[in-house]
Amino acid sequence: MAAITERVAIAHAEGRTYHGIWAWLATVDHKKIGIMYIYAALFFMAFGGAEALLVRIQLWQPNNHFVSAETFNQLFTMHGVTMIFLVAMPILIGYINAIVPLQIGARDVAFPRMNALSLWLFVLGGLFLYSSWFMGGAPDAGWFNYVPLSGAHYSPGAGVDFYDIGLQITGIGTLMTAINFLVTILNMRAPGMRLLRMPMFTWSALITMLLILFAFPPITVNLILQMMDRLFHANFFNIPLGGNALLWQNLFWIFGHPEVYIVILPAFGIISEIIPAFSRKPLFGYESMALALSVIAFLSFMVWTHHMFADGLGAVVNSIFAITSMLIAVPTGIKIFNWLATLWGGQIRFTTANLYALSFIPLFVIGGISGVMLAMAPADLQYNDSYFVVAHFHYVLFGGTLMGALAGLYYWFPRIWGRLLDERLGRLNFWLVFIGFNVTFFPMHLLGLEGMPRRISTYAAGNGWTTPNQIATVGAFILLIGMLILLYNLIVTFRRKPDLVQDPWDARSLEWSIPSPTPEYNFAQLPLIEDRDAYWVAKRQGRTALEPAEPPGPIHMPSPSLTPFFLALTIVVAGYAALLHVDWLALLAMLAAFWQVGAQLVHEDPGYHVHPEAPAGGAAE
């Protein structure tokens, strides 16, 4: 990873300088934080992928004993938790970190130190969750962790405690990201960058952060309630003493349904950047795209009970939520047609980024249609808890989110790392992933319709499930090869010298208007924005840069700080102590965490100044 150290600028603090690894631990630069989010997400993706492969090997043949039923439960639970919380969200938040400030013409995010804290809470919280494998077993009650299965009676081990505490830790970080980017996008846009001039990826980030803001508190409360039950013998979910199991389901899905939009809207945003760039046309129906994002976000809080159709809440409740669920197809359809209309008559270039973006459309439509099928409450009772559901959400989360994330990786790689990924390997990577994905997940529709329940560790021979399962397992290995090609592509690309091409795709938005590598202050002079796609307009008018909105001058930068890292570490220590019932240490660590938060509340950072004329790195004031 020579590439990482190459880009480590020496960091100045109040009289202190950090080098090497310390510069990364102390950085408050949104670009480096974005890079670390993406690396960490790819790291966890390897584990989540390995868990999925083990699941697929176990299901290769009837009555298989490759892993035990107990291990199988841990594998699919951790696969789900990892892919949602430690891969999909962080990789998208990584792009949002790396790109959104550049797209709106900002020099940093609103709260740079809080941004670092969000990162470290995610990284350390994720490692905390994974340490459960070595400390008595991973969570094993499924990613939505229903009570009473996840209660102390049926899950006496520490696995579910790791789930409760680990997701609280990463969740606080995500909530802070939401506050940070809402303020950044609302308050820190360059002069003239009105809301309806923002690139669609920034729009998707804005709406996603609103979803996080209102969706994460309910799950935090839910996790707290279960933690009180499991660690302190409270009775929230203990039915004999007045508890209610549906409370968990309601609070979980009030979070859980917005959550699926939290991981898909940024992917919509990525696609909305890539398709116009590689069609050489403006995004069709820009206003309707922004409106559709907002309508989807609003509706996403109105549909949670469709995850609970089988609970027997009654025909009226089920009908209402069936209708609201199907309504979401309308704004989503608007987006699909707008992408197609953007492509219509464009000069389409089939780069790897665009291949991924184009594959997103049919795959997401398949997932969307099976979603509408599931939204029909009476029919859902047939699909419920079958492989049809597994097929559906993999088409939207893999075919949608991950295809979008990989499109973004190829597209923004030259901006984030100053070099282009190899296109030949990229195309190989794309086709293997595309084929492997469909071979793995399409047969699951049929398995589900034939009645195979999800989450069973094995099945009997003779009910016709063997062949589709074997096809799916073969597909999973094609996917593995595809992802290994991506890894190989990353390695050879990092071994090459950086190309430092500023605008390799002849793209439209502001992140391509600045030199490569991106200076630590982003913009030597903040640009004046007079159009939507202002950089594209400037290029068409024969200008190489945008009009500056301010005279050149020294740029104020925030100081790096190790506090976010150590604060996150303190919170993780409190988590371990609570989980292991070392109550005094938990209390002490919580007090230490509050003390560090308090220190931040009165902290005054003088920062330092960079002079853009001077060599990068700048001079301390």
Place this chain on the structure above:
Amino acid sequence: MSAQGEAAHLPLQHETSPELGLPKDNRILGLWIFLAGECAFFASLIGGYLGLHLGVAHGPTGAQVFDLPLTTVATLVLLSSSLTVVLGVAAMQRRDVRAMQIWLWLTALLGIFFLEFQGFEFYTFYHEGLTLQTSAFGSAFFTLTGFHGLHVAFGVFWILLLLFQSLKHGINEDRTTKVFVMSLYWHFVDVVWVVIFTLVYLAGKVG
């Protein structure tokens, strides 16, 4: 105070952005957004409480344990702390640092006073047989009011930090924003208590 001179330019009104009318200062806007998330947090806790408050099992009910006169006094104490923090911010904007400090002291004291009421209430309930473990009602009651109490305690900690900072280093424009932001948080904690007092104590006593 030596900082009296610096305090000459303390804004009475915080600037708003022309396009959206939102506070221009990131910290003020950030705190408002944080409070929106806090609304969702307390809404979930209160919703959970309302769903569980009849689940008393063999333990006491809310109508049996709630002591309305005591809680009313505690409520008045907490609500007056919203007045004192307003007077503190007003004094700060008049550049009267001394008065600001006195009002902040008083706010912190009222907060501590409220927490003592809560401690006494928890102690009494414990002796009347209502604990976290008694019933779902007990779990929901102690968790909801306990989290509110933690918010008050954190607010007191925050006030004291800003108070000591102003005593030691005086006040400047940056610190006035810090005090203003804290006051928004403090009002929120009070407003949540109004909801809790109404839905938990008053409704619990009649129903």
